[in-house]
Amino acid sequence: MPCAPWKPSVAIATRVLELYQTTHIRCPQLAIQSFVKSLCDLHGVPYRPYLRQQFSTAYDIYLEIHRQTDCLVNSALGRNTPNWRLKHTCPACMYRLEGEDELIFSMLFNMDGNDSLKRVLKRLKTDGSEEKPTAGPSIEQDDSRDGGEDYFLRRERVDRWGDPSNPCSGRWKNMINDVTSKMWGIFDETGIFLALCRHGFALVVADMVRSGELSKYPLAVVEVLLDTFGLKLGGCYDIGCHFESTLKNSELGDKARTNRFKSLVGSFHGHAHNRLCQLSFLTTYVEGLGLEDLEGCEWYFSRSNALAKSVRYASKFHRRQEITTFMKQIDDLEVYANLSKFLCDNYRQALKILQTEPALKHRMQEEGFEDYDTFHVWLEEEKEYLLGLDAGLPKRRELTLEMEYLQKLVNLEGSQKCVTAIRAAERAAQADGADYSPAPISNVARRHAIEQRNRDIELVEDLEQKLGVETRWTSNSPQWTATDAALKKHKYLDALDEIEQIILARLFEMTKVHQSGTSYKMRSHIAKALQARSKAIRNAIDRYNKVTLSMEPPMPTLDWDQVVNYGFLGDFDLLRDTTDSISSRPWTRRSYRLAMDSYFKILRAREEIQCLNIEIKCIVTWIDNEDRFLRKKEEELKETDPLLAVQVTQYRQQRGRSDLYHMHRF
Structure with a gap:
């Protein structure tokens, strides 16, 4: 492969370029410079910086030949229509059979942003004055090449959904202004926003440009997928709860509602949301999701993060080319190759969960109920209760007239003491024998104290008239x-209501930490999210403890260590003292909540098996039909274009090399 368009003096063997492409995909940390240095070592020559540029030029030509060849093959196969790749990326999601059962979701996908694949914008070093230097103008050369093929969304399509305000900006660290503002001056692209189907195939990707994870990126992704796939999509996002509101209030809201789009939260990030959000969006409780955790982006980013070294100082074209090549190869060599393993593992997991149903029934009998509908009733009760807490319920208790009268008497007693103290100080000063001339400040303080006492007297007299009190109460009065x-x-009860409101929702979130099978990473993630919101809990505990000390006898106090170590609502003995106590409700008990979680896991396992039975049939049928179709095209092209027929054969062999393993697993 030549390294220059005219009179090249250096060429790179095609097999070497192919070796680099394959090795680079398997080990993305291996950049061109390191590979060229290795070649120099093998050939016993010193490394020169221009060798890297020559290799990069040859590699660009190599990839462009591949792209043009793919275009010819797709054209010959009739697969060159707009969005053909997007509509046929995943055979499990997108291949349809006649008479197959209809599922609640036609396709599930997850989307998320990642800031690892940033690209530095090449600028002059400084601009402005010496006191206030600023980044200089861009010195990047114009390049008409795109490199993103049909994976990347156009910036114009994304920017039309731009909104300077974002309600979720304070919740996620990659959206906080003090983080993104620093990036805007250095980087052009500050990351990518990716959408994957539930099986891990890349659907679309957008560049995050000089910004954090703004709402325009998921809105643009949802628009494309709604236009392409239509009805009954389920889209998972870290902040899917907030995104649902954003989507409803956008121009896309009517289309999403018409197409029955459902916003979801993945199981990993979802357990760091508050409990009320979990009941509506968490995968465990959403009908039709099966056992899907919708956290595929995290796995994908764990692989793509290794590209950071290759794209950080690349041009805009080379960055997109790197990312696109990576996604194409991952789809073919990783995701498709492991598709049957993914489905079979899910099938085994679902069957294992279903084996726990007899134990659940036995536990239900021991607790005195046998109807599965009870779990749904409990879930609705919990949701209604948390909605009540969110709205300020249980209803705040109103002060009785007697209580208000007593409070005003206490206030009057305090203001009278203040007036008495000021007058006593004045008399003491006059008794010293010196000429007494009160300062203006003393006069103001005396006047304010007298006015406050008079106001308190008026309030007390008004309440005495309403209550018919003939003799004013004193501290010795039985009343x-x-x-x-x-x-x-x-x-005390008001303090309990407040602490219950703040801690109760957090406690339900913490139950996931205490469940068996929760990984250390998940525990740490939830604990970190709870710690970020711990200030409100600490303040509520302090206010509660202050009130408890005034009770007779004093009530038990709380400290922070107690709260963070509580695992279930039953551990909060203090909640039993509230008049609106929920501790008597069955869904607050530890054993009942474990049974409820087991039940919903069994429900999701049944849905997963129903979905897998459909997807496996789709894949098996697709494998057979695809092989027949490609072999037929090969025979047709052998007569008209033998060279293109060879490329179709290679295309069939590349996609079909995993098919035998798929059929064996199924």
Whole structure:
């Protein structure tokens, strides 16, 4: 492969370029420079920087030949229509059979942003004054080549959904302004926003340009997928709860509603959301999701992050070419090759979960109920209760007139003491014998104290008239004692309501941490999310403890260590003291919640098997039909274009080399 268009003096063997492409995909950290240095070592020559540029030029030509050959093959196969790749990427998701059962979701996908594949914008070093230097203008050369093929969304299509405000910007670290603002001055592309089907095939990708993970990126992705696939899509996003609101309020809202689009939250990130959000969006409780965790982007990014070294200082074209080549090869060599393993592993997992159903029934009998519908009732009760907490319920208790009267008497007592203290200080100053001339500040303080006392007297007299009190209460009055006890209890119950509201939802989130089978990484992720919201919990605990000390007898106090170590609602003995206590409700008990989780896992396992029975049939049929179709095209092209027929044969062999393993696994 020549390294220059005219009179080349250096050429790179095609097999060497093919070796680099294959090795680079398997080990993305291996950049061109390292590979060229290895070649120099093998040939016993010193490395020169221009050798890297020559190899890069030859590699670009090599990849361009591959692209043009693929275009010819796709044209010969009738696969050159717009969005053909997107519509046929995954045979399990997109291949349809006559008479197959209809599922709740026609396709599931997950999307997420990642800032590892940033690209530095080449600029002059400095601009502006010496006191305030700024980044200079761009010095990048114009390049008409794209490199993204049909994987990347056009920037114009993404920008039309741009919105300067984002309600979720404070929740995720890659969206915080103080992070992204620093990147905008250095990087042009600050990452990628990727969408995968549930089996891991890349659908579309968008460049995040001088910004964090803004709402315009998922909106643009959803628009493309709705236009391409239509009805009953389920899309998972880290902040799918907020994204649902964003989607409804956007111009895309009507189309999403018409096509019954459902916003979801993956099982990994979902357990760091509050409990009310989990009940609506978490994969465990959404009908039709099966056992899918919708966290494929995390696996994908763990692989693609290794490309960072190759793309950080690349041109815009070379960055996109690197990412696109990586995605194509991963789809063919990793995702498709492991497709049958993915489905069979899910099938085994679902069968294993279904084997726990007898144990669940036995546990239900021991607890005194046998109807599965009870779990759905409990879930709705929990949701209604948390909605009530979110709206400020249980309803705040109103002060009685007697309690209000007592509070005003206490206020009057305090203001009267203040006036008395000021006058006593004045008399003491006059008694010293010196000429007494009160300062203006003292006059103001005395006047304010007297005005406050007079206001308190008016309020007390008004309540005495309403209550018909003939003799003003004193601290020795039996009415004072009884009402004081009631007022303290009122404040205590209010403090309990507040701490219950804040801690209860967090406690349900923490139950995932204490469940068996939860990985260390998941535990750490949930704990970190809870810690970020711990200030409100600490403040609620402090206010509660202050009230408990005034009770007679004093109620048990709480500390932070107790709260973080509680695993279930039953551990909060203090909640049993509230008049609106929920501890008596069955769904708050540890054993009942474990049974409820087991039940919904069994439900999802049944859905998974139903889905897998359809997907496996689709793949088996697709493998057979695809092989027949390609062999037929080969025979036709042998007569008209033998060279193209060879390329079709290689295309069939590349896609079909895993088919035997698929059939064996099934």
